Amino acid sequence: MSLGIYAELLAFGLAVGGLYALTASGLNLVVGVMKILNIAHGEMLMLGAYTAFWAFTLWDVHPLLSVLLTGPLLFLLGVVIHQLVVRPIIRVSPTVERLERATLIGFFGVLIVLQNAALLLWTADYRVLNVLQTPVPGLHISVARLAVFLVSLALVFALHLLLMRTRFGKAVRAVSQDRDMAALLTIDVKTIGLLAFGLGSAMAGLGGSLASMIYVTTPTMGLMFTLKAFTVMVVGGLGSVLGNVVAGLALGLAEEFGAFWIGEAYKDVIDYVVLIAVILLISYGYLKRRELA
Amino acid sequence: MTDRCRALGWAVAAAVVASLAVIPAGGTQYVRSFFLLLFMYVTLAQSWNMISGYTGYLSFGHGVFFGIGAYTAAHLVTKFGWPFPLALLAAGGMAVLAALLLGVVFMRVRIRVAYFSITALGLNEIVKTLVVNNEWLGSSHGLTLPPLPYQWVLFYLLLAFAAASTLLMRWVDRAPFGLGLKAILQDEEAAEVNGVPTFRLKLLVFLVSAFFPGITGAVIAWHWSYIDPYMAFDLVISFDMAVMTVFGGIGTVWGPVLGATLMGILTETLWVKVPNLHGLIFGALVVAIVVISPGGLMEIGDRVRRSVAVRRWWPLVREGESV
Numbered sequence: 168m169s170l171g172i173y174a175e176l177l178a179f180g181l182a183v184g185g186l187y188a189l190t191a192s193g194l195n196l197v198v199g200v201m202k203i204l205n206i207a208h209g210e211m212l213m214l215g216a217y218t219a220f221w222a223f224t225l226w227d228v229h230p231l232l233s234v235l236l237t238g239p240l241l242f243l244l245g246v247v248i249h250q251l252v253v254r255p256i257i258r259v260s261p262t263v264e265r266l267e268r269a270t271l272i273g274f275f276g277v278l279i280v281l282q283n284a285a286l287l288l289w290t291a292d293y294r295v296l297n298v299l300q301t302p303v304p305g306l307h308i309s310v311a312r313l314a315v316f317l318v319s320l321a322l323v324f325a326l327h328l329l330l331m332r333t334r335f336g337k338a339v340r341a342v343s344q345d346r347d348m349a350a351l352l353t354i355d356v357k358t359i360g361l362l363a364f365g366l367g368s369a370m371a372g373l374g375g376s377l378a379s380m381i382y383v384t385t386p387t388m389g390l391m392f393t394l395k396a397f398t399v400m401v402v403g404g405l406g407s408v409l410g411n412v413v414a415g416l417a418l419g420l421a422e423e424f425g426a427f428w429i430g431e432a433y434k435d436v437i438d439y440v441v442l443i444a445v446i447l448l449i450s451y452g453y454l455k456r457r458e459l460a
Numbered sequence: 461m462t463d464r465c466r467a468l469g470w471a472v473a474a475a476v477v478a479s480l481a482v483i484p485a486g487g488t489q490y491v492r493s494f495f496l497l498l499f500m501y502v503t504l505a506q507s508w509n510m511i512s513g514y515t516g517y518l519s520f521g522h523g524v525f526f527g528i529g530a531y532t533a534a535h536l537v538t539k540f541g542w543p544f545p546l547a548l549l550a551a552g553g554m555a556v557l558a559a560l561l562l563g564v565v566f567m568r569v570r571i572r573v574a575y576f577s578i579t580a581l582g583l584n585e586i587v588k589t590l591v592v593n594n595e596w597l598g599s600s601h602g603l604t605l606p607p608l609p610y611q612w613v614l615f616y617l618l619l620a621f622a623a624a625s626t627l628l629m630r631w632v633d634r635a636p637f638g639l640g641l642k643a644i645l646q647d648e649e650a651a652e653v654n655g656v657p658t659f660r661l662k663l664l665v666f667l668v669s670a671f672f673p674g675i676t677g678a679v680i681a682w683h684w685s686y687i688d689p690y691m692a693f694d695l696v697i698s699f700d701m702a703v704m705t706v707f708g709g710i711g712t713v714w715g716p717v718l719g720a721t722l723m724g725i726l727t728e729t730l731w732v733k734v735p736n737l738h739g740l741i742f743g744a745l746v747v748a749i750v751v752i753s754p755g756g757l758m759e760i761g762d763r764v765r766r767s768v769a770v771r772r773w774w775p776l777v778r779e780g781e782s783v
Contacts (some may be wrong), residue, residue, distance in 0.1 A: 204574045206520075206581060255751040264516070264573070264647070265754075269488075271577050272706055273750040277486050279699055281745030286736045387695070394582045432593040439586045443579060450571045 184419020215375020
């Protein structure tokens with residue numbers, strides 16, 4: 168009996184952990200290449216979740232299939248935001264410190280715009296998708312959660328392959344390691360930055376498609392995903408896709424088991440405590456991590 | 461000339477405060493509550509500016525101190541029967557205590573601005589979750605406050621907070637304390653090396669920046685006469701104080717006043733027609749400001765003033781100022 172509960176917690180934790188890894192991989196890519204932190208990353212996930220919800224409600228598109236829609240859509244949005252917000256900020260910021268603050272404030276503005284746009288368009292009502300809620304036989308988990316877990320990991324793995332096995336991926340890694348040197352080697356760093364930002368947004372959108380299956384979709388759902396993705400990114404290490412997977416799964420498990428012992432409502436609090444602990448460990452020098460910028 | 465300018469400035473400021481002070485006597489209920497909210501915006505924006513504008517540590521969830529203040533006051537009055545003035549002080553004290561807790565761990569060492577900002581962004585939501593799930597704190601039901609015999613006190617309190625926070629920042633801006641903060645903003649490592657006690661300065665300014673939202677929250681709780689976690693810890697409060705400051709001019713004394721006034725008017729007029737539309741406009745304005753002129757309206761005004769002064773309209777440029 169009690170073993171069954173633990174199996175269930177394990178399955179739940181892995182499922183959300185996979186989703187966290189997916190969300191973090193997009194954030195990680197942008198931070199790595201552009202050295203800027205997108206605090207509106209979760210809002211992009213929220214837009215992906217709404218896209219999946221409406222695609223299902225209006226046209227009966229299955230949420231798992233809607234990744235074909237949310238990916239390109241959010242890629243486009245990412246490109247637009249990059250051209251309208253990120254590039255001008257980089258142009259007017261003279262120092263690294265100024266750039267860091269300016270981008271934080273800029274993305275803060277983007278966050279407010281996206282959240283309020285969602286509120287205006289779709290109101291604050293909770294949206295729930297009822298798909299694949301039947302349990303997998305023999306496993307204490309719904310088909311939806313299993314699907315979210317598998318698809319998340321598949322997408323993260325696809326990103327990993329893209330970064331490790333293609334010329335584009337090689338260029339991305341080069342720019343992350345040393346922007347100036349990459350530019351000297353005739354890599355078009357601006358275009359790589361643009362594509363990486365679009366790709367990072369697309370990853371958030373894909374996460375949104377999956378999140379709509381196991382979470383309640385609301386205009387304010389993004390903030391917690393940003394925090395979780397950030398936690399996973401910091402724990403897993405910058406530029407490390409596989410490190411993110413491990414950290415994402417670990418956070419998902421910590422959340423589910425912690426919630427089981429402390430209380431269901433304290434999931435986000437557990438994550439937050441982990442986040443603070445990790446930041447303190449890094450800041451006080453007990454944990455070595457590659458610098459953000 | 462500068463002396464005369466300064467005297468004129470003080471006279472104008474005094475006249476504005478004095479004319480605001482007679483509003484309760486003449487204005488309607490709507491006008492009174494409109495100005496009361498305006499004072500709230502000015503105080504909150506000014507508080508956000510203290511930590512975020514002067515040290516560069518962007519405190520995106522600063523509304524948490526407003527909520528803590530509101531809850532402390534409401535709780536002490538409803539459950540323990542504290543008198544209003546004492547509850548107000550306790551509200552400020554609790555906010556400062558929370559900031560102390562956070563500040564001691566987060567400002568002891570040099571922490572990345574991005575780390576601080578994203579942690580601050582989550583703080584408000586986390587404290588809200590804790591309150592919603594705490595039976596003793598009233599969970600999501602909220603608390604109803606007993607009516608005050610004289611509502612006009614709240615108006616004058618908020619006017620006083622707005623004036624006090626602005627005066628304080630005007631003093632800090634020129635005092636050694638403020639210079640230390642600006643040194644931290646420009647290059648914290650260099651400031652530390654040159655003997656600026658960075659930890660002490662950062663912590664102190666963080667505590668003060670938490671105190672004002674704390675007492676403002678207490679007063680607003682009375683104004684609302686009922687609070688629940690979703691009102692007291694509304695993310696919009698955190699968003700507004702940052703947006704208004706950035707719009708008016710981050711890191712300046714009068715920017716938050718200007719931004720809070722203009723955006724407060726915009727909020728109150730738009731809210732009646734289309735709720736949430738003002739949020740959309742605010743966000744877009746913040747992005748526009750960061751891209752076009754990171755110093756906000758104050759910087760834009762300064763540019764205009766200088767370009768006019770170049771055309772030899774002499775009184776607009778102070779002595780010794782390069783054009």
